[in-house]
Amino acid sequence: MIRFLSQIQRINNFCYSNVIVSNRVRGFSTSDTMFKSAVFNLQEASKDQVQEFLNSFDTVLTDCDGVLWIDNNAISGSADAMNYFRKLGKKIFYVTNNSTKIRSEFASKATQLGFIASQEEILSTAYLVAHYLKGIGFTKKVYLLGSNGIGEELKAVGVRHIGVGPDHVKPDFKSMQPSELDPEVGAVVVGFDEHVSYPKFMKAASYLASEQCLFIATNTDERFPKAGSIVVPGTGTLVRAVETCSERKALVLGKPHNYVRKYLESCGLNPARTLMIGDRCNTDIELGVRCGFQTLLVLSGVTSPKDLEKLRNEKTPPLPDVVLPKLGDLLSLVS
Ligand SMILES: O=C(O)COP(=O)(O)O
Numbered sequence: 537m538i539r540f541l542s543q544i545q546r547i548n549n550f551c552y553s554n555v556i557v558s559n560r561v562r563g564f565s566t567s568d569t570m571f572k573s574a575v576f577n578l579q580e581a582s583k584d585q586v587q588e589f590l591n592s593f594d595t596v597l598t599d600c601d602g603v604l605w606i607d608n609n610a611i612s613g614s615a616d617a618m619n620y621f622r623k624l625g626k627k628i629f630y631v632t633n634n635s636t637k638i639r640s641e642f643a644s645k646a647t648q649l650g651f652i653a654s655q656e657e658i659l660s661t662a663y664l665v666a667h668y669l670k671g672i673g674f675t676k677k678v679y680l681l682g683s684n685g686i687g688e689e690l691k692a693v694g695v696r697h698i699g700v701g702p703d704h705v706k707p708d709f710k711s712m713q714p715s716e717l718d719p720e721v722g723a724v725v726v727g728f729d730e731h732v733s734y735p736k737f738m739k740a741a742s743y744l745a746s747e748q749c750l751f752i753a754t755n756t757d758e759r760f761p762k763a764g765s766i767v768v769p770g771t772g773t774l775v776r777a778v779e780t781c782s783e784r785k786a787l788v789l790g791k792p793h794n795y796v797r798k799y800l801e802s803c804g805l806n807p808a809r810t811l812m813i814g815d816r817c818n819t820d821i822e823l824g825v826r827c828g829f830q831t832l833l834v835l836s837g838v839t840s841p842k843d844l845e846k847l848r849n850e851k852t853p854p855l856p857d858v859v860l861p862k863l864g865d866l867l868s869l870v871s
């Protein structure tokens with residue numbers, strides 16, 4: 537497996553890749569100094585090393601929120617970096633845990649923000665939910681605690697759903713009757729839902745009281761990346777709430793879980809020649825590590841430089857192979 541880090545190892549005469557392998561496979565047996573060095577700051581690389589890095593992969597999988605954009609604003613330089621990868625002939629996939637849009641909407645958003653993207657290159661959790669239910673031949677109805685993005689993807693594969701939009705809290709909300717439940721519901725899907733409410737939790741948990749009812753979640757991200765000090769709770773907040781009141785565990789489809797991993801495996805990627813870019817260690821980097829990809833963490837989203845330092849000090853895996861402040865910084869290293 538010829539990877540960038542083993543090139544660095546030769547150049548620096550320092551065993552970066554062995555440190556990483558031993559950290560991952562055999563636990564933290566290496567010295568603190570070696571461990572800390574295991575995350576390579578690409579900004580400290582020479583031009584030749586950056587070139588080696590760029591030559592070490594053919595496929596780029598990138599996270600979206602926090603790497604390419606935050607809300608509706610592109611992160612400076614990200615589009616140029618992604619378009620540069622494309623110019624170099626790299627295959628590109630946008631792999632997002634965000635469930636609020638259908639794939640064509642993600643492609644339009646990307647295009648508007650300056651990225652080159654087609655629907656076929658988008659792998660979103662809304663799509664994965666539809667892919668999963670279609671794959672198991674699901675014919676019942678979905679109770680959806682989520683957005684229209686999932687609803688539209690379900691519709692595209694012929695799966696019926698209810699629940700999207702506000703379900704207002706009434707003064708006597710605790711007196712909800714079983715007649716308010718739809719007997720055709722055979723699955724509860726939890727994704728991001730800006731209209732989350734107590735009646736929705738009651739309905740989700742009541743459907744899930746039947747063991748036959750499937751329980752699926754898009755992702756468990758704790759927070760959305762946000763510029764500024766306001767915390768925007770992520771889908772994990774809703775999943776945990778439904779898990780708590782239903783006393784069940786959801787099957788989670790998004791990064792870093794098995795379903796998305798298997799999906800990517802079925803795309804015929806060569807793990808040794810694939811780079812995963814992310815802004816979050818416990819989803820993006822974890823997925824990359826589990827799949828055997830190289831991993832690049834950018835500090836423009838959820839993980840701050842302080843968070844990374846803490847993870848390195850506490851020796852908390854998964855850690856990325858390389859790090860950059862933001863994806864756009866790559867271009868100044870090659871020009
Ligand atoms: O929307 C989310 O929760 C995360 O989306 P991302 O995977 O593109 O960061």
Ligand SMILES: [Mg+2]
Pocket residue numbers: 599600601602603761814815816837
């Ligand atoms: Mg992200």
